[in-house]
Each structure stands twice: as structure tokens, then as C-alpha cells.
Amino acid sequence: MSPQTIEFIQQLINGLSLGAIYALxxxxxxxxxxxxxxxxxxxxxxxxxxxxxxxMLFAAPEDESKTGVWASxxxxxxxxxxxxxxxxxxxxxxMMICAALGILIEWLCYRPLRQRPRITVLITAIGVSxxxxxxxxxxxGAAPKSFPTLIEDxxxxxxxxxxxxxxxxLLKGQIITFCTTLGLLxxxxxxxxxxxxxxxxxxxxxxxxxxxxxxVNVNFVVAFTFGLGSALAGAAGILTSIxxxxxxxxxxxxxxxxxxxxxxxxxxxxxxxAVLGAFLLGIVETMVVGYISPTYRDAVAFAVLIFILLxxxxxxxxxxxxxxx
Amino acid sequence: xxxxxxxATVLALSISAYAQDEIIVGEFASLTGGSASFxxxxxxxxxxxxxxxxxxxxxxxxKLRLITEDDQSLAGQPATIVRKLITQDKAIAILGEVASxxxxxxxxxxxxxxxxxxxxxxxxxxxxxxxxxIFRICFIDPFQGTVMSKFALEKGYKKIALLTDxxxxxxxxxxxxxxxxxxxxxGSIVKDxxxxxxxxxxxxxxxxIKTTKxxxxxxxxxxxxxxxxxxxxxxxxxxxxxxxxxxxxxDSLLKVAGNSLDGSFFSSHFSSEDxxxxxxxxxxxxxxKYGQAPDDMGALxxxxxxxxxxxxxxxxxxxxxKLREAIAATKDYKGITGAITLDEKRNASxxxxxxxxxxxxxxxxxxxxP
Numbered sequence: 001m002s003p004q005t006i007e008f009i010q011q012l013i014n015g016l017s018l019g020a021i022y023a024l025x026x027x028x029x030x031x032x033x034x035x036x037x038x039x040x041x042x043x044x045x046x047x048x049x050x051x052x053x054x055x056m057l058f059a060a061p062e063d064e065s066k067t068g069v070w071a072s073x074x075x076x077x078x079x080x081x082x083x084x085x086x087x088x089x090x091x092x093x094x095m096m097i098c099a100a101l102g103i104l105i106e107w108l109c110y111r112p113l114r115q116r117p118r119i120t121v122l123i124t125a126i127g128v129s130x131x132x133x134x135x136x137x138x139x140x141g142a143a144p145k146s147f148p149t150l151i152e153d154x155x156x157x158x159x160x161x162x163x164x165x166x167x168x169x170l171l172k173g174q175i176i177t178f179c180t181t182l183g184l185l186x187x188x189x190x191x192x193x194x195x196x197x198x199x200x201x202x203x204x205x206x207x208x209x210x211x212x213x214x215x216v217n218v219n220f221v222v223a224f225t226f227g228l229g230s231a232l233a234g235a236a237g238i239l240t241s242i243x244x245x246x247x248x249x250x251x252x253x254x255x256x257x258x259x260x261x262x263x264x265x266x267x268x269x270x271x272x273x274a275v276l277g278a279f280l281l282g283i284v285e286t287m288v289v290g291y292i293s294p295t296y297r298d299a300v301a302f303a304v305l306i307f308i309l310l311x312x313x314x315x316x317x318x319x320x321x322x323x324x325x
Numbered sequence: 326x327x328x329x330x331x332x333a334t335v336l337a338l339s340i341s342a343y344a345q346d347e348i349i350v351g352e353f354a355s356l357t358g359g360s361a362s363f364x365x366x367x368x369x370x371x372x373x374x375x376x377x378x379x380x381x382x383x384x385x386x387x388k389l390r391l392i393t394e395d396d397q398s399l400a401g402q403p404a405t406i407v408r409k410l411i412t413q414d415k416a417i418a419i420l421g422e423v424a425s426x427x428x429x430x431x432x433x434x435x436x437x438x439x440x441x442x443x444x445x446x447x448x449x450x451x452x453x454x455x456x457x458x459i460f461r462i463c464f465i466d467p468f469q470g471t472v473m474s475k476f477a478l479e480k481g482y483k484k485i486a487l488l489t490d491x492x493x494x495x496x497x498x499x500x501x502x503x504x505x506x507x508x509x510x511x512g513s514i515v516k517d518x519x520x521x522x523x524x525x526x527x528x529x530x531x532x533x534i535k536t537t538k539x540x541x542x543x544x545x546x547x548x549x550x551x552x553x554x555x556x557x558x559x560x561x562x563x564x565x566x567x568x569x570x571x572x573x574x575x576d577s578l579l580k581v582a583g584n585s586l587d588g589s590f591f592s593s594h595f596s597s598e599d600x601x602x603x604x605x606x607x608x609x610x611x612x613x614k615y616g617q618a619p620d621d622m623g624a625l626x627x628x629x630x631x632x633x634x635x636x637x638x639x640x641x642x643x644x645x646x647k648l649r650e651a652i653a654a655t656k657d658y659k660g661i662t663g664a665i666t667l668d669e670k671r672n673a674s675x676x677x678x679x680x681x682x683x684x685x686x687x688x689x690x691x692x693x694x695p
Contacts, residue, residue: 146581
């Protein structure tokens, strides 16, 4: 293979691992939209909370002024050597913390407003987002923090005998991100399609009133959806931080926005669409940066969105449902 | 009606009373946000200088008061807070900022209000071109870029790739001046890549740089991004050293980058390893107050306040036109960061140092005279 082909494949790998992060965040947007028909703008900040959960649990206590339970927790986790066990532990804990926070936010901020006009909830979501960003800066400070090493993010050796492919660089972080995303996606598909709660979620997406009439516990299903979506965002936070170990309380804004674009691109409310849109966005962004100029990265990403929405107003995989007048 | 007149009188009296027994110095700095390390350090240096001056009895028989505002490292903020410092707090001079983009936002406001502004560390030439009230006490990018280019040529680097932060005037300027000198002296730029402040994933740019096999990569960015660039470059198997400027100086640089910057070089203003007594005294005082060694921005912050104090003493007043003249006349002031003389373009001409990184620690390499 020529060096150009190698470079192209390398960029494709970079794009896929970026897309995988977008996909995890986009799934949360799309699930909440599917069930409640509203955009949870605080979702990108849950991704930030996921990163900080990992930092609170695993960063060395003497590194920052940590006290009490966090210090003793991170002291006991420090004994685990960097590796897959540590990554999985961090993923699970961060997902649990984010799920709990997501459910709490829904219960405190969105549930009381469920019967109000949708714009009220939307504005509340923006408020929650700003609150999480500012509160994060208040307790952790605004300066970027160094994320602890969960696993050495080194390149995987490809045997020389494989020919020119050997000059490709596959980073552990990229592979873990990609595989975890696929795994979580499979788990999510199973939950939504094969379980009772998944059936309830799909039913709720169709008709909320009919659901409560046939005895579906709407509050529980909505809380479950928020928990699930937030857990995925938390996982994305940990996976990004393995690759880019510098975190700050405002890190969720841009990825949150991009993931929202990805969800709309794929057809908001559609799970497969969100993933497709996210990978597409990740690859397009990486190619623009690698071959054109990073200045145009966001411009091209949004141009793609506009173009696709012009051709298919309901997104790539979205169903075109006519609103009844 | 009567009550409001009374209130207004009290207010006016209190403001004038306040203006009489104190000299208000305004400072704007990025105390939080992406370049918080710059603002934190320069503010610590400035505060140390003001405290010292006050301990020695203040200036012109008055105490100094430093009012510091945080611009959160955000574009748009400096204009708002500097306007507040000038109109509301009645600052007689403004100190700040480190990042050139921020200084460029504040400079037109200071110029309009005829309040002298001294930037401790903005190296982009455009900053002082705004007008005759804008000064800086650091060297400028044409000098810094040339220093690094000369250094690269001396090292025998024939092929260099660039990675510039397009959102920072500082980075764009530094790249431009580096290329000008480097290309004119036989070096070749094999790749010109860019990124934006706040980016975290540089693998796309680095992948495309890697295929050109450069001898070194010039990354004139700020510490936050540089640390991640260094880390990802090592991961992608790039062995070429990185070269950079004073924007690298920040306490999280080595914390995030770990060993991946070993063997890299950058130009800067000051080294705490400098053995002269003035520097060692300053380092000791700074350590006693803050429990850490000063970096470049701390030293420059200190010098900026001291140069202002020196000018106030020479002017004998804080009246803006006279103060401006006194600052402009600064000649051979022995600062912590070297002898400072302000030229007719209100820039300081002074020496730079080249630092290297070994075992995740800074090491002083050489001093380069202007």
C-alpha cells in the first residue's frame, strides 16, 4: 500500500474513534427525545461529570486537595495497576454516578414540568446545563486537570510481516473506545428490543396517554430512560479521558453540541440513526482536519447537516411523520 | 428627591476621598479557564510587587491598591472588565494580559480612555501598535520566532512541520516570523497544520505530519494544547522533538505531558535556575509567599508592576499623560527578567532564554541576546 493509502486508513481509524464518543452521547439525546419529545441540553454536561467522576475516584489524593471519602476511595483504587480491570471499574462507577445524577435531574427539574409547554422544559434544560458547568467550576476550579492513567494509551504493535499495514498506528485507547461503544450499543439494542422495560420505552414514544391507560408506569420508564442515557454519556467521558487526559468543567459543551448534530443527522429519536450520524460526523471532521484545514472543521460538519436535512428533512434514518393539524 | 441628592453627595465624596489616599491599579488576568495558569502566575507576581511597594510605604505618600478582574480566558471578556476597571474603579493604569488576543481586546479601550496599559507577556507585535498608551515589558514575536529558527538551524534541523493554533494571534504571529527566518536561511517547511484553542484530539493533524518525516515540529501554542499534542505525537510514534515559545510555560504542561516532551525545546523569558542575586531573591520571596517557584509569567507580572511603580516615582504624579511619558522613558530598568528598555514602539528589547525538557523537568540551556 502506498503511504497515501496508509495515511487515509489512519485518518479513518482516528475518525471512527472520535465518532464512537459522539455516538455514546448522541444515543442519550435521541432516547430522551424519542420518549419525551424534548432535547435535554444538559446531556453534554453529564459527559463532563463522567470524566470528573473518574478523576474524583482515581486521581492520586495528594495530587489535588481531596479529602474524606474521595481521598480514601482513590487511595484504595491506586493499588490497582493500570490496565483493563481499572478501565472497566472506572467505566462502571462513572456510569452509575451519571445514571444516578441523570435520574435526579429528571426528578428534580423535568418531572414537575412534564405537563407544561415543551419550551418550558427546554429552557430548564439549558438552565441545568449552565448550572452543571458553573457548579463544576466552583468545586473543581476552571483550570484543566490531568486525568489519571487508567491504562497506558500506547500503540499496539503490528507485526512487520503484515507488510505496509505495520506502519499503521492503533492506539489502545482508540480500540477500547470503539469496542466499548459497540458493546454498549449491543446491550442497549437488547434492552430496547427484547426486554419489558424496552417495550415500555417504545410504547411511551408512540403515545404517552395510551401507555398510562394500559398501566405502564410512565414516571419509572422516563427515569429509566434518563438513567440509561446518562450512563452512556458517563462512559463516553471516561473513554475520552483515556485518550485525552486533560479535563475541565466546560469540556462537555462542544462534544454535546456535536452529538446533538449527529443525532439530528441520523434522524432524532432513532437509535441506529444516532450512531450512524455520529460515525459520519466523526469521519467527516477528521478528514477535513487532516486534508483541508481545521478552521473549516465545524463549518463542514454543519454544512453536512444542512445538506442532509435539505434532502431528508427527518434525518438519514428518521421516519417522516406528518403532524396532524 | 432630597434623599437622593444627599446620597449622590455622599457617594461623590466617598469616591473622591477614596481617590485621594490610594492609587488604584487595575489588573485583568485569566484567573480561570483554559489559560488560567498564565493569569494565576502573573497575578501572583503582580500582587507580590504591590505588597512589597506598600510595605516600603507606597508611592507619592499613598498606598497602592490592586484591583484584579478575571476574564475567564474567554474572548469578549477583557473589553467588559477593562472598561469597568477604568470607568468604575478609576484605575490609573492597567496591567495585563498574558495572551495577546486578550491584550488586543483591551488595548483600544485603554487607548481611548488614555489610561496607560502595560502587558507583562503579550508578544504579538500588533498589541502595542494599537496606540501610544500601550506598552509591554517582554520581547516580541519577530525576535522570539527568529531565536527559535536560528536554534533549529544550529541544531541541523532541515525539515520542519508547523502546528499552529489559528485562534490565537500569538501562535499565528510566532509561526509567521519563524517561517520567514527559517525559509530565508535554507530550511524547508514540510507541512503546515493548524488547530484551534480547546481542541483535544490532534491525531488527524499529527497523522498527516508524520508522513512527511520532519526533523522537528514547531508548535507555538499554549501549554494546555501543547501537552496533549506532545502526548499524542509520542503515541503515534513520532520521534521528532517539538519546538515552541513562551506559551508553553504553565504548571499543567508537564503534569499532563509526562515524559513525552523530553528532548523538546522552547524559548522563554526567565529561568528560576538563573544564579544572579536579583533572580534568587525574587524566587525566595515568591516561594515564601506562595509555596512554589515562580514561572516566567510570575516574573513578568512582578516586573510589569515594578516598572509602573518606577514610572510613577519618576513622573511624580499619576496624571495619565505624564505617567505615559514616564513609562515610555523607561531605560535599562534592571528587572527580574533582564534589563528592560522600552523602544519608540513601546516594546521591550531584552534577551530570551532557551529551555529544554529532560525527565519531565525544565532545564536552562542558553541565553540569547537581542
